[in-house]
Amino acid sequence: MSQKKNNGSPVTKINSSDVRVFYDQTEALHGVDLEIYENSVTALIGPSGCGKSTFLRCINRMNDVIEGCRITGKITLDNEDIYDKGLDVVQLREKVGMVFQKPNPFPKSIYDNIAYGPQIHGLAQNRQEMDEIVENSLKKAGLFEEVKDRLNSPGTGLSGGQQQRLCIARAIAVNPEVILMDEPCSALDPIATAKIEELIHELLQNYTIVIVTHSMQQAARVSQRTAFFHMGDLVEVGDTDDIFVRPEDKRTQDYITGRFG
Amino acid sequence: MTDRNMAKAARLKQRYAAEARFKLYGKLAIATALSAVFFLLYTIFTAGYSAFWRTQIQSEVTLNANFLKVTPQSSNEELARANYLGLFRKNVVENNPDIKSRSERRDLIQMFSESAETDLRDLVLSDPSLLGTTQKLWFLASSPVDTIVKGAAPRDIEEERRVVSNLQLRLLDQWTAEDRVGSTFNINFFTRGDSRNPELAGLAGAIAGSFWALLVCFVISFPMGIAAAIYLEEFAPKNRITEVIEVNINNLAAVPSIIFGLLGMAVILNFFGVPRSTPLAGGIVLSLMTLPTIIIACRAALKAVPPSIRQGALAMGASPIQVVLHHVLPLALPGTLTGTIIGLAQALGETAPLLMIGMFAFVVDIPTSPLESAAALPVQVYLWAESSERGFVELTAAAIMVILVFLVLMNLIAVIFRKKFERRW
Numbered sequence: 001m002s003q004k005k006n007n008g009s010p011v012t013k014i015n016s017s018d019v020r021v022f023y024d025q026t027e028a029l030h031g032v033d034l035e036i037y038e039n040s041v042t043a044l045i046g047p048s049g050c051g052k053s054t055f056l057r058c059i060n061r062m063n064d065v066i067e068g069c070r071i072t073g074k075i076t077l078d079n080e081d082i083y084d085k086g087l088d089v090v091q092l093r094e095k096v097g098m099v100f101q102k103p104n105p106f107p108k109s110i111y112d113n114i115a116y117g118p119q120i121h122g123l124a125q126n127r128q129e130m131d132e133i134v135e136n137s138l139k140k141a142g143l144f145e146e147v148k149d150r151l152n153s154p155g156t157g158l159s160g161g162q163q164q165r166l167c168i169a170r171a172i173a174v175n176p177e178v179i180l181m182d183e184p185c186s187a188l189d190p191i192a193t194a195k196i197e198e199l200i201h202e203l204l205q206n207y208t209i210v211i212v213t214h215s216m217q218q219a220a221r222v223s224q225r226t227a228f229f230h231m232g233d234l235v236e237v238g239d240t241d242d243i244f245v246r247p248e249d250k251r252t253q254d255y256i257t258g259r260f261g
Numbered sequence: 262m263t264d265r266n267m268a269k270a271a272r273l274k275q276r277y278a279a280e281a282r283f284k285l286y287g288k289l290a291i292a293t294a295l296s297a298v299f300f301l302l303y304t305i306f307t308a309g310y311s312a313f314w315r316t317q318i319q320s321e322v323t324l325n326a327n328f329l330k331v332t333p334q335s336s337n338e339e340l341a342r343a344n345y346l347g348l349f350r351k352n353v354v355e356n357n358p359d360i361k362s363r364s365e366r367r368d369l370i371q372m373f374s375e376s377a378e379t380d381l382r383d384l385v386l387s388d389p390s391l392l393g394t395t396q397k398l399w400f401l402a403s404s405p406v407d408t409i410v411k412g413a414a415p416r417d418i419e420e421e422r423r424v425v426s427n428l429q430l431r432l433l434d435q436w437t438a439e440d441r442v443g444s445t446f447n448i449n450f451f452t453r454g455d456s457r458n459p460e461l462a463g464l465a466g467a468i469a470g471s472f473w474a475l476l477v478c479f480v481i482s483f484p485m486g487i488a489a490a491i492y493l494e495e496f497a498p499k500n501r502i503t504e505v506i507e508v509n510i511n512n513l514a515a516v517p518s519i520i521f522g523l524l525g526m527a528v529i530l531n532f533f534g535v536p537r538s539t540p541l542a543g544g545i546v547l548s549l550m551t552l553p554t555i556i557i558a559c560r561a562a563l564k565a566v567p568p569s570i571r572q573g574a575l576a577m578g579a580s581p582i583q584v585v586l587h588h589v590l591p592l593a594l595p596g597t598l599t600g601t602i603i604g605l606a607q608a609l610g611e612t613a614p615l616l617m618i619g620m621f622a623f624v625v626d627i628p629t630s631p632l633e634s635a636a637a638l639p640v641q642v643y644l645w646a647e648s649s650e651r652g653f654v655e656l657t658a659a660a661i662m663v664i665l666v667f668l669v670l671m672n673l674i675a676v677i678f679r680k681k682f683e684r685r686w
């Protein structure tokens with residue numbers, strides 16, 4: 001189900017202009033210009049290897065850790081260049097959280113998983129405040145009721161869907177402004193997927209969400225805007241309804257109708 | 262068609278036969294290896310088990326206070342200074358009145374260990390009221406007597422070639438008939454340091470020396486090894502210099518240990534002036550040898566941590582150092598410790614470098630710090646093996662048994678550790 005923003009003009013949260021990504025000599029992304037609006041869900045869709053995950057990882061500079069990866073162009077968060085030399089990557093990642101395709105909870109207790117982020121960023125003064133942060137994050141992720149009696153048990157002991165919600169709670173715990181999700185439901189069963197999509201719908205009130213997904217149905221269900229990538233190019237971007245009902249580019253049409261996938 | 266079937270059946274039979282042969286070769290190889298191990302253990306055990314008890318001789322001793330010039334009320338100092346050696350000799354001679362000549366009396370007294378003197382002193386100091394009484398006491402026999410009783414030295418040869426004289430042999434037989442010859446557990450082996458007398462020689466000094474050396478080795482090589490592994494695995498750029506470093510570290514593990522000994526002598530002793538023969542110098546040299554083992558083990562453990570953990574931590578806003586210290590290293594620690602324990606077990610048995618830096622001191626006292634002169638376990642084995650006295654033969658084998666026990670224990674701990682902390686991602 002898609003929604004239209006109806007409270008005035010949308011605020012741009014993230015703006016990318018002519019972003020190119022090179023892995024050694026190969027150009028993987030050829031000049032992406034994309035605006036992400038605040039408090040909305042933007043879906044990045046496209047066939048495998050088209051560069052959508054690469055673009056996603058540029059937003060929180062996770063591509064920095066990949067050997068031989070170079071990025072040109074400009075990406076701004078709240079009008080600040082995130083590739084500026086003076087910018088602290090650690091603080092950027094506090095503002096921009098990420099949820100990965102395969103749930104990766106730390107091999108620690110559920111409590112410690114959530115508490116780690118606030119701990120290293122100094123968000124809690126004492127044990128009580130930390131307890132509150134953990135509880136709130138778990139509640140926002142819809143996991144609290146299920147795990148409140150076993151906060152000290154290992155995070156890796158949960159089911160796949162619960163682990164992913166734990167990772168979402170972990171990302172929320174540091175109070176980010178943006179949450180990046182890289183195919184968060186691809187390793188989950190349909191019921192867990194439905195729970196996460198429900199969660200995304202609640203989260204967008206307070207966070208800006210960018211989600212990479214292989215499933216067009218999912219993009220249609222959760223996002224307000226959709227961007228279609230193909231072989232490193234951003235082919236088309238627009239309101240989700242428009243993209244799926246009236247695509248302008250032929251490549252978009254072919255992808256949506258299942259000509260290639 | 263039947264021709265083809267027959268050929269096929271023949272090939273099948275051949276294949277089964279080949280597999281059976283292959284299995285047999287494997288079993289033979291294992292059998293050979295195991296029998297070598299058993300042969301080794303058997304040889305050492307049969308040579309060394311007798312070292313764990315000592316022959317003792319019962320003798321009547323009158324604690325003559327007048328001779329000692331003390332009273333039960335004398336101070337501990339005065340009691341300690343009394344002439345127990347003379348008292349002992351006097352008693353032994355008086356107990357055997359038919360031994361008259363000086364050389365014969367010397368033979369008689371030499372049947373007892375020199376520890377008789379200290380035994381008497383300790384007895385009187387513990388209970389001064391015993392002064393003036395006559396006691397039947399057990400004294401340690403000297404090493405030649407001990408070896409005759411154990412059968413380690415032959416009896417039925419000429420006197421010149423025998424370890425005991427004819428007189429001593431006669432007395433021994435006589436006392437055995439009188440039930441005055443017995444054996445006791447050789448506690449000296451574990452409580453005393455080295456000695457010129459085999460019956461008094463023990464491993465305590467060498468065990469302490471090895472312990473201090475291994476401690477120094479661990480303290481130096483463990484943190485350095487982990488830091489080097491973390492740098493190489495997580496932070497070093499993949500360029501030529503890093504490759505050269507890696508190759509050199511791997512080669513370090515293959516350097517013959519005596520070269521480390523030379524390095525120790527030239528640099529650690531001469532240039533840095535670390536005192537010779539100390540576990541400190543030994544530990545430094547050993548740490549150079551253990552370092553590559555720890556680095557290699559730690560790197561393997563770090564590599565085994567899945568990248569998803571690192572990615573998750575980075576995405577949370579952890580700095581690279583925080584990612585390593587908070588997440589990767591704790592998960593890599595069990596594997597690192599296993600490698601460390603194995604490296605230390607290897608260091609325990611290293612002899613050549615310790616010989617070169619002088620850890621073969623003849624030390625009677627047990628070292629209480631890494632800065633005192635000491636011997637190490639394998640070096641002690643070497644020293645005892647070199648000795649010409651027959652009593653040291655069993656001691657050498659027993660010392661080897663002790664080293665083997667430590668090695669097995671350490672490797673066992675490493676295996677248990679590994680099993681316990683084995684994680685499945």
